[in-house]
Amino acid sequence: MRIKGTFLDEISHDIPHQNWGRKEWEDDFRYMKKAGIDTVILIRAGYGKWQTFHSNVLTREEGAFTPPVDLVKMFLELAEQNNMDFFFGLYDSGKYWVEGNYQKEVDVNKKFIDEVWKKYGNMSAFKGWYICQEISRKTGQIIDLYADLAHHCKLVSNGLPVLISPYIDGVKNVSQYLTDTTRKNGVSLRQHETEWNEIFDGIKNVVDIVAFQDGHVSYEDLESFLRINKSLADKYGLECWTNSETFDRDMPIKFLPIKWEKLLLKLKMADLAGIENAITFEFSHFMSPQSAYLQAGHLYNRYMEYLDQLKSKNNGFQKTGCSI
Amino acid sequence: MRIKGTFLDEISHDIPHQNWGRKEWEDDFRYMKKAGIDTVILIRAGYGKWQTFHSNVLTREEGAFTPPVDLVKMFLELAEQNNMDFFFGLYDSGKYWVEGNYQKEVDVNKKFIDEVWKKYGNMSAFKGWYICQEISRKTGQIIDLYADLAHHCKLVSNGLPVLISPYIDGVKNVSQYLTDTTRKNGVSLRQHETEWNEIFDGIKNVVDIVAFQDGHVSYEDLESFLRINKSLADKYGLECWTNSETFDRDMPIKFLPIKWEKLLLKLKMADLAGIENAITFEFSHFMSPQSAYLQAGHLYNRYMEYLDQLKSKNNGFQKTGCSI
């Protein structure tokens, strides 16, 4: 199992910013490429009043602040230079859908999607969409929100693929603003399966890829959840990837890079569950040689050694349990 | 708007120490100078039993531990070498005034001020005083404490200027020892104005400069608070600076360097509010190329690019909204 993609965490909810300029981003895309990454996913193009480029829609309708640079353009250019696919993450108001007004969240995003496609749709690296409203359970009108947004994305873009990356409502689903790292009860396997069966049924025709975050359940339960995710995705014709988080959810500091042993174990479990592609949240803070967290550079080195082992063992990658 | 000054955060309440020796401090003062900083403010010369130099007063009366080096002397020398003004932050007992005994806090500080002026008053960089008891509201006998300490500082030093740096009791006024980053209610604009009107009235003759911390209110409310601060300071003849924090209050890790976009936005708002000088808390952890937090070095680079833009745009700095 290899990591084929990474999120780009600008704008971040909870990971302190690295203050990189274009030069650092150019280098980072090269480091990604060298590690076999061919897909980058903008985590969200806007959040509340913050935006990644000067959007007329967000500025006018949401009162968004004017950003100093156009990150979307830069990321698209760097993706093109490195022959990568870029997925565009939508706008998260941080309030409308949270407070139950799903329609308003959809409405502002539809205008935003139109603007974005008009502005960047001709750039060659623009290869898909990412719906950034993260969920774990079938609550509210989340199915409608996903279906409406995905449908609109495909409509304007001649059917480009749509990705979602939900989380599992597990024992480690604890707010990053609480200090605990675990809670007593997580969702059961059965309940998770029931709810996601219904969600997938409602979005199956417009969402193409689901990549569950893999960090919210205990390591010993992970493989079972991965197997359910894969089997449900197969049932409804979605591609099932794993979003293998590269930060460590078990530590008091929220968050620093994960221990390589843990990442390896998660990738191995995904492989055993029959999942073929991994993406991660995210390369630039938690896995990059130029990350402000120096543990990340060492994680990169361990991962590169692992890729070398795969290559020398298999003379090319084979999807077998023992290859990891 | 440019940053003209920085605090020196030794002794720190809550920011882990960098363990720098004289060489690192020499380099840091040069980095500051290069970024246009001409004023350094010792955040506090003592806190509880910790002190920045061997004070007879604090050792005898507070049982302070013997420090390994004389930081005050070193900072004064480095300020002199770099042609900077040094403001001396007083002693914070961490208990007397907190428990309501304002007089005791004043008394120990008066003796301390006498000792300090006798020991360091002849050093050329000693250009002002900073009262380190941070407040946000008119509580207890804070007016008397400020007025008495400021008066004594000026008395012994032939009228050197006195600086305070209060915070706003806003939605982000949350203990660094809690994990939340916001709370439900902050002080209203009107209440803030009422209380600070009264405080300024009580200290107007002895405090010269007020630099409110700018990190405790939401970004969308900041400009309104800055305008009130400026207008109140004007009314009572105080200089109004902004203390533009260079750490990020919105993140679970408390605290790492701020995103450049946020700092820029805050400086811009201060400029729009008519404020002419900015200082920051603080350069060495959050903005220095040699900070242990590597995000800080990138913030330095972004800020230096911004200074270059100002220079090339204006061929010298002009105070206009568009210059930022």
Added chain:
Amino acid sequence: MRIKGTFLDEISHDIPHQNWGRKEWEDDFRYMKKAGIDTVILIRAGYGKWQTFHSNVLTREEGAFTPPVDLVKMFLELAEQNNMDFFFGLYDSGKYWVEGNYQKEVDVNKKFIDEVWKKYGNMSAFKGWYICQEISRKTGQIIDLYADLAHHCKLVSNGLPVLISPYIDGVKNVSQYLTDTTRKNGVSLRQHETEWNEIFDGIKNVVDIVAFQDGHVSYEDLESFLRINKSLADKYGLECWTNSETFDRDMPIKFLPIKWEKLLLKLKMADLAGIENAITFEFSHFMSPQSAYLQAGHLYNRYMEYLDQLKSKNNGFQKTGCSI
């Protein structure tokens, strides 16, 4: 007072992993050696399902995950190369003894000790054992657990020394998963003395060295606790070392390297209490020039300057109060 030993914090409960490979560890042992460290103590060989080498006992009986490398072998080799003593930390289930089943904790560890000694007992650096179940009070059957494990360690290894490193139930004994750094009440000196008198009496024939952690009490109370620890250890014939923590317990970020001034103060207090040896938790994160926390490298430099001062002052180390 010098630091003669350090823990090796693999597997960690709460300190994010640095993802070092063999090269980084080789360098780190050299840095340790240069700083006078001659003893390394594996903090624990297994915790829950994580293990530092592929143990048949832990894999079979605890369902432990397969680790990617054999850390124990590597540490033993590096200790040998650097002429250091290696102490082996046992297995902590994280549950049996915590839930009151002390016998089960002892039973699995006895089998584990047998396996470990058979596998690594012939390596020349294997010089002692460390019982990793950390305690601060006489609770449950902790005396029996310590005595049984220590006895078994000595039995299989022809009497190699056994080390424990308890903590003091002081005002800073606060969970790393809470944000507070202090609590209202800590154990009293008298109560601490009473309970440890009883514990030492129960383990005196099989535990050789006790190194209390020095970070859970206030700086002003520390010397008194150190004196009690030393006097109790003397009474029962145990060697009394201090485990002088090199991370800072007073900060919101849990945990970054300690301020040099604080470490120096603690070492000085231990010296005044008549303690002759210090170990630390731990070098590689908090004191190493290659730590991901750059404050650690500066702490190393400050400590090396201190060693130089000791050398030049004393032309060799003498145990006097003024030497620090």
